[in-house]
Every structure is written in structure tokens, then in C-alpha cells.
Amino acid sequence: MELILQSIINGLIQGGLYALFAVGLVMIFGVMGVVNFAHGELVMAGAYTIWYLHAQQGLGYLPTVVVAVVLVTLIGLLMERFLFRPTRNDPLAGLICSIGMLFILQVIATLIGGEGPSKQVPPVFQGTLVVFDFLRIPNQRIFALVISVAALVTLWYFLARTKLGWALRAVALDREASALQGININRISMIAIGVGAGMAGLAGALMAPLTNINPHMGHNVIITAFIVTIVGGVGSLSGAVLAAILYALFHTFMTVYFGGTIATISGLLLMVLVLIIKPTGIMGVRISE
Numbered sequence: 494m495e496l497i498l499q500s501i502i503n504g505l506i507q508g509g510l511y512a513l514f515a516v517g518l519v520m521i522f523g524v525m526g527v528v529n530f531a532h533g534e535l536v537m538a539g540a541y542t543i544w545y546l547h548a549q550q551g552l553g554y555l556p557t558v559v560v561a562v563v564l565v566t567l568i569g570l571l572m573e574r575f576l577f578r579p580t581r582n583d584p585l586a587g588l589i590c591s592i593g594m595l596f597i598l599q600v601i602a603t604l605i606g607g608e609g610p611s612k613q614v615p616p617v618f619q620g621t622l623v624v625f626d627f628l629r630i631p632n633q634r635i636f637a638l639v640i641s642v643a644a645l646v647t648l649w650y651f652l653a654r655t656k657l658g659w660a661l662r663a664v665a666l667d668r669e670a671s672a673l674q675g676i677n678i679n680r681i682s683m684i685a686i687g688v689g690a691g692m693a694g695l696a697g698a699l700m701a702p703l704t705n706i707n708p709h710m711g712h713n714v715i716i717t718a719f720i721v722t723i724v725g726g727v728g729s730l731s732g733a734v735l736a737a738i739l740y741a742l743f744h745t746f747m748t749v750y751f752g753g754t755i756a757t758i759s760g761l762l763l764m765v766l767v768l769i770i771k772p773t774g775i776m777g778v779r780i781s782e
Contacts, residue, residue: 495627500745506634508741509641513696514714515721515733516648517689523665523728524685526584527577530591532718533711534598535690539565539697540706541602544612547701554617554702561698562691568598569690573683581682595711602708611705637699644695645734648688652730661685665728716757717744720764726774736775 518532542561546552552560572594580586606612618632652658664671664681672678704710721740725732740760747756767774 496749498628500749501742502628502630503634504742504745505738506630506638507745508738509638509645510696510700511717511721511741512645512734512737513641513699514693515718515725515737516645516730517692517696518718519689519722519725519728519730519733520661520665520685520692521689522722524661525573525577525581525587525682526668527587527591528584529572529686529689530588530715531572531594531598531711532591532689532693533713533715534595534602535565535568535693535711536697536700536714537602537706537708537711538568538598539694540614540701540704540710541605541612541697542694543698543701544614544706545605547617548612548614558695558698562694565694565697566687566691569686569693570683572690573686577686578679578682599708599711606706606708611707614701614706616702633702637703640695640699644692648692648730651688657681657684713757717760720760723764724767724774726776729774729776732774732776 514532514536517535518529521527521529521532539561542564543554543557546560547554547557572591576590576594577587580590616631616633618636620632622630622632622635624630652662660671660676661681661684663674664676664678664685668678671681717740721733721736724740725734725736740763743763744756744760747759751759
């Protein structure tokens with residue numbers, strides 16, 4: 494029973510991180526129609542920023558988190574302006590450009606950190622919260638969960654309560670109709686990828702003290718993001734958050750009882766099962782032609 498409760502707590506914390514980078518991928522695809530294969534590398538860039546500036550250069554962790562979010566947001570804006578905007582009418586070209594950006598970011602990370610073993614960032618918030626004498630939650634994970642929830646709530650408020658958020662949702666629903674109503678598509682696209690990349694950078698910054706950092710860590714991230722996006726329903730932000738929590742719980746239990754490799758394979762099989770039973774995902778909506 495203790496192991497089950499501990500796994501649930503760990504899964505919920507992991508779900509917050511999954512939701513952060515998954516909703517970014519959903520936003521970019523929904524507004525721009527681009528499958529950004531470099532999204533995992535944006536998470537990696539956020540983690541590397543923490544490792545280099547905090548663990549290597551000694552800068553404070555919290556200021557470095559801000560730097561990571563800003564830096565990754567700028568990378569996303571550059572990608573939109575020079576890669577995705579010129580290929581807006583050719584989704585395949587945009588996908589190929591994102592794959593090229595994936596390798597570029599991996600090479601840059603290798604040049605900065607070298608080819609050696611995975612990098613480590615010591616936990617900043619020491620200590621462990623003990624609940625009921627048997628549940629142990631490291632303070633670093635609590636911090637990651639609190640910031641993840643705060644970021645997701647802020648994103649919800651932005652999308653549901655601000656004019657820019659309404660415009661972004663309108664473009665995601667119908668780009669041509671939005672343009673006819675005077676919405677600047679280029680501006681909204683930059684906001685979408687900026688917010689999505691910023692979320693990815695924040696996820697990487699929060700994950701840095703909790704995981705091994707290497708130039709190829711984005712592979713697992715993008716696999717997880719695609720599973721969460723498809724299971725939740727392509728284009729559904731609320732579906733992505735729900736799927737992130739459910740998948741994190743599922744993956745945590747599978748890892749505890751069967752190992753990480755089986756957990757990843759089972760996650761992919763779960764995605765296939767969802768596609769067979771409900772192709773639109775948990776909260777996706779079928780669009781009539």
C-alpha cells in the first residue's frame with residue numbers, strides 16, 4: 494500500500510512536467526499546423542541552461558530558471574520567423590525544418606557540454622517532506638509541481654480571459670476566418686510558439702535537478718509529448734493536461750513493477766489502443782469535412 498501511494502504521488506508530480514511540454518506542442522500544432530519534432534530539444538535546451546549557468550557557473554537557480562525560459566522562448570521565436578513562417582503552406586517542409594533544428598540543438602549542446610557522461614544538477618531545495626511517516630516527497634519535486642501547476646493555471650487564464658488568448662484560440666479553430674476578422678496571423682503564430690517554447694524551457698529547467706541531462710534527452714521527451722497529445726486529443730489543451738497526468742501515473746506504476754523499457758513500450762501500445770478505440774483521443778473532437 495505504501496508503494497502504491499508513493500507511486501501515485503510521484504506520478505502526479507511527473508504529470509505536471511509532462512503537461513508543461515505537452516501543452517506547448519499542442520499549441521504550436523493547433524495554431525501553426527506544424528509538427529515540431531524539435532520540441533524535445535527545447536526542453537533539453539532549458540535543462541542545459543540550468544546545468545551550465547547554475548551548476549557550472551554558480552548563478553542562482555531561480556534567476557537561471559528565468560534565463561532558461563527566456564532563452565528557449567527566443568529560440569522558438571527564431572524558429573517561427575526563419576523556419577516555420579516561410580514554410581507555412583507546406584507542412585512537410587516545416588516538419589523537415591524542425592528535424593534539422595533538432596540536430597542543430599543537439600550539436601550545440603554537445604559542443605557546450607562535451608561528449609562525456611550525462612550531466613547532473615544537484616537538488617537546490619534540500620530535504621524531504623514526510624507524510625504519514627511513510628510517504629516521502631523531496632522538496633525539489635514539490636517545487637517542480639507547484640511551479641508546473643502555477644504555469645498551467647496562468648496559461649489557462651491567458652487563453653480564457655484575455656483578448657490575445659481568444660485570438661489564439663480563434664486562429665487554432667479557423668485560420669482563414671480569423672484573418673478575415675483582422676487577426677494578425679503572423680503575430681499570433683509568434684505568440685503561440687513563444688508560449689509553447691517557453692513552457693518547454695520551463696519544463697527543462699524544472700527537470701534539470703531531477704534527471705540526467707544529455708544532448709539526446711529530447712528523444713524521450715518528444716515520444717512522451719506525442720503520446721500525451723494523441724491520447725488527450727490533438728488540439729485539446731485540457732485533454733493534454735488530463736492525458737499527461739494519466740500517462741504519468743501509468744508510466745510510474747509500470748516502471749516500478751516492470752522497468753522503464755517495458756513502461757515506454759506499454760505507453761506506445763496504450764497510444765495505439767486509444768487510436769483504435771477513440772481516434773480523436775480522450776477530449777478530441779471529430780471535425781467534419
